[in-house]
Amino acid sequence: MKFISGIQKINWLKIMKFSGTQLIMALAFAGMSYARPGEAQxxxxxxxxxxxxxxxxxxxLHRLEKLTDVKFVYSLNRVPVTQRVDIDVTNARLDSILAEVLIKNGIGYEVVSNRIVLTPGIAPQMAPITGITIRPDLHVQLQDVEVRGRVTDENGNPLAGVTIQVKGTNIGTTTDNQGAYVIHPLSGNDTLVFSFIGYERQEIPIAGRTTINVQLHSTAMGLNQIVVVGYGTQKKADLTGAISIINSSNIRDIPVGNASYIMQGKAAGVAITEQTGAPxxxxxxxxxxxGTINNNDPLYIIDGVPTTNGIKDISPDDIESINILKDAASAAIYGARASNGVVIITTKHGEAGKTEISIDGYTGIQARGHLIKMANTKEYVNAFNIAAKADGREQIPLSMLDTLPNVNWLKEILKPTLIGNTHFSIRGGNKKTQYIVSASYFKQDGLIIxxxxERFNTLTGLTSNPSKLITIGTNLNLSYSKTKQVGSSGDGYGAGNPGASVVRYALFRVPATPVYNSQGEFVDLPNPPNFFGDGxxxxxxxxxxxxxxxxxxxxxxxxxxxHPFNRLTFRTDFGTNLDLNFYRQFFPTWGIDRHINSPNSLAESVSNEFSYNWTNxxxxxxxxxxxxxxxxxxxSEAIKDDIKTISASRTTFVDQSPAFxxxxxxxxxxxxxxxxxxWGLFSFFGRVEYxxxxxxLVNFNMRRDGSSRLSPKNQWGNFYSGSAAWRLDQENFIKKVKQISLLKLRFSLGQLGNQDIGNYPYASLISxxxxxxxxxxxxxxxxITSKGNPNVKWETSTQTDIGLDAGFLTISSN
Structure with missing residues (x-):
């Protein structure tokens, strides 16, 4: 039987076990560490x-196990094996090495059979070369403990490969094909830890027993996982559509500022692309x-609230799960808004039990990657003179070369910066009421100076069950963010463009022009510009x-x-999303050789988008x-959205300091x-699962949407989808193959819509x-500046999907 860390089966193992009193007596009378060979093999x-x-x-010790036939046994909680040592010996005896490594660091050892058992708490001593010191005859009855058992799943089937470890030690084993195991702990009072991927970890005290049988229960990552789908939940094993599932265990410890990054590389068919990479x-x-000829962003459903961009306003630390509906069978129940797929996000919630307080954070340094190799001043002068000679233009005198600076402009604008996040949460509750309160702060400086x-978030959630017939809950996420932009992409043209790219200017600027002049002012126009350009x-x-x-x-x-009676549930849900945006851009006049941004100017705008939904x-x-x-x-669902925007601008500020x-x-x-x-949307929808x-497995979805964006004769649209799946792993000829945990063939066909075709395209616009x-x-x-088309209808796409979901042991794919 195989043991962890190379430890093999021990038929009889006698291990010295000290009580606190005995240990103090040993220190008082011996005053030194000990190690005796005993009846050593x-x-x-x-x-x-x-x-x-x-x-x-x-x-x-691990290295010594590789070099010799010795095996070491010790308790990780009792023996300080994390101490660091230096050892450099040639042809040295094993006992002298143990004296140097163990005894000098306050660790004793007992030779038992063909094992060396480490003992803790002995005062560090200068050991003799043999590694053996004298101690009083401190003999305690050694224990001979063996525990056997069998590990099964919820249905009584044996689980092979389950890891069993004595808690706090390096002693462990695994179950065989019949789920059986044998282990030799240090004592009958130790605790065994049973762990297996896809199942809940269990810690079971031995309590003097010699036989312990264990039943492991599958975790939420298994086929019994409850998955949030459109307006409800399903078991993962019962899904008939294409859905990618990202759990909290996949999200934990991912240092990202935007929740969209969580999906990167974790969901097949989902592409995450940065426009500029700026914070x-x-x-x-x-x-x-x-998926469409118009807006291609997916629909986000955050705690039941539909939103087009709310994902940027939530903290990744507050997310419990992300489920991505990718095909028509999964997304059609959202009708006119689902042509680009649906991302359902569930935030964390309170749990019954002890109050849990969590504080975590990280900080790090960001640095640029590989940069384009730029010409230095000498290379630039040589290249310029070759071209000037060929063109018959004036060349740069080589006598100037020693007076010119050598500036790498990319390195001047791209600097290492900090990124950090701090998150605090407290949650708990009892069987009737659960709560959560969290706060987080994220800050990222851009590589471009x-x-x-930066973003600050708070999350509160409350769930209450005043009786068996009613459940009440609320979730509220508040956020504030500030973005400072510098033009980093393109030439500055186009709506919403922050301006010409600073990277573009860095690529054009020649290295022979300094950053500052002798007075500490920015050097603007290169001198002379006929040699060094004018960027x-x-x-x-x-x-x-x-x-x-x-x-x-x-x-x-x-x-x-x-829950008026068994198997019937009625839910009414009211959600809201308010987004206030304050934009401000001041263009100061700068430059010593020419006045850039003259006259200076200030532009400001305020936009207010308020939407709400009522879903039953x-x-x-x-x-x-x-x-x-x-x-x-x-x-049924009713959605209303209102947007208001006000903007203003002025030029010619006599004093352009921030105070003015x-x-x-x-x-x-x-x-x-x-x-x-x-605009508004009113809908009826339904789903049948059999x-x-x-x-x-068979699913059928239907949704009927009515939108104020379309003309009265075209306002209503119907969207249908159907899907079916065959669980091959439930067939007897597949059940015999133990290595297959899931094998499901599925097919779906359906229609999705898109209402993001502009407001009221059927009406002519007057300006x-x-x-x-x-x-x-x-x-x-x-x-009339835009001629309306009264025949405009929904944008509709039809999708067909065929898939195979497979799981092998504990690894699944689709």
Whole structure:
């Protein structure tokens, strides 16, 4: 039988066990460590070559096990084997090595059979070369303990490969093909730890027993895992659609600032793309590529609240699970908003039991990767002169070379920066009420100077069961974020573009121009420009950039669940999402040789988006026969969204210091603007789930949406999907193959819609700012700027999906 750390089966093992009193007596009377050979079968005089520096005692012992036939047994909790030692010996006896490594560090040892058992708590001593010192006759009855048993799953099937370890020691074993095991702990009072991937870990005290049989229960990662799907839940094994599941265990310890990054590399068919890589910048999430001809962002459902961009406002530390609905069978129940897939996010919630307080955080340094190799000043001068000679232009005098600086502009604008996160949470409760309160702060400085992103989040959740008939709950996430941007991509053109790229200027700027002049001012125009160009100083450009976004967000819901009788559940849910955005950009005039951004200017805007949803579902489950059952979900949903925006700008600020950067101080070009938009959606939906012997599974989804964005004659649209699956692993011819834990063939066909085609495209748009001549005098008026199309309908996509889900032992794929 195999043991952990190379320890083999011991037929009889006698281990010295000290009580506290005996240990004190040993110290008082002996005053030194001990190690006696006893009735040793270990050759303590065998010789070894060993060279290890700043190594832990545990690693030294492990190396000795490789070099000799000796096996070491010790308690990890009692013996300080994490101490570090240096040892460099040639042809040295084993007992002298143990004296140097163990006894000098306060660790004794007892030779028992062909094992060396380490004992703790002896005062460090200068040991003689033999490694054996004198001690009083301190004899305690040695124990001979053997524990046997069998490990099974919930259905009584044997589990092979389960790890059993004596808690706090390096003693362990694994179960054989019949689930049986034998282990020799240090004493009958030790604790055995049983662990197996996909099953809950169990710690069982031996309590003097010699036979311990254990039944392990599958964890949430197994086939019995409850998965959140559209307006309900299903067992993972019963899914008929394409759904990727990311659990809290996959999320833990991922140092990311945006929750979108959690999906990167963890869900098949999901692509995460950064637009610029700048902190807080837009992140594109694409599920199975581009799904529509319009907006391709997925629909996010966060604690039951539909949102298009709310994922940026929640802390990754507060997420319990992410389920990604990728095909029509899974997403069609969301109808007109699901053509790009659906991402369902569930935040953490309170749990009954002891109050749990958690504080964690991290900090790190970000650094740029490999940069494009830029020409130095000498290389630039040589290349310029070769081209100038060929063109018949003036060449750079080589006598200037020694007076010119050598600047790598990419390195000047890209600097190592800090990233850090701190998270605090407290949760607990009892059987009737559970709660959670958490707060987190994330800060990331950009690699480009003067850029950064920071976010503060709070999460509160409360669930209460005042009676068996009712459940009440609420979740509320508050967030504040600030983004400081510097233009880092493109040429600065296009709506929403922060400006020309500082990286572009760094690539164009020649190395022969310094960053600062002798007065500490930014050198603007290269001198002479006919030799060194006329591009902006990238460092001055970045540090003069003053563009920021301040976002305040509220996302939450409150719900009531009623259970009037067995198998019937009614739930009503009200959710809201408020997003306030304050944009501000000041363009200061800078430069000593020319006035860049002249006149200076200030632009500000405030946008307010408020949406709410009211969702009602009725769920009923019943058994048709003993081998088949049916689940029916019916529901309705109302969604309203309002957006308001106000903007203003001014130029010519006499004093451009921060204390005077207010719109009222601008003297010219006073511009103002504002707009509003509103839309609503009302829907009916339903789902039927049928399974026969948990072997044949069939799902049918339907949704009927009515949108205010379309003309009255085209407002309503219907979206259907159907799916089926065959659990091959439930067939007798597959059940015999123990290595297969899941084998499911599935098929789905359905339609998805997209209502993000603009507001009211059926109506013509009238705008002002146009002039008409009346009697030779221009008169301002309105005109049609966009011709409406009353025949515009829903954008609809039809999808077909065929898949095979397979699980081998504890590893699954789809």
């Amino acid at each position: 270990v050759n303590m005089q065998q010789r070894v070559n060993l060279n290890m520096h700043h190594a832990t005692i545990a690693s030294v 807080g910048d837009y992140i594109a999430v694409r599920i199975r590529g581009v 003067n850029s950064s992103y 902006y100083n990238p460092v001055g450009f970045a540090k003069s950039f003053n563009r920021s976004f301040n976002d305040y967000a509220v996302l939450g819901n409150a719900y009531i669940e009623l 579902t009725l769920t009923y489950k019943f058994n048709i026969t003993n081998s088949s059952n049916l689940k029916i979900i019916l529901g 950067q207010y719109l009222d101080n601008g003297l010219a070009n006073q511009l103002n603007g504002g707009n509003e938009s509103h 399974n026969y012997k948990y072997k044949f 002002g700012g146009f002039y008409y001549p009346f009697g030779g005098t221009p008169t301002e008026g309105y005109t």
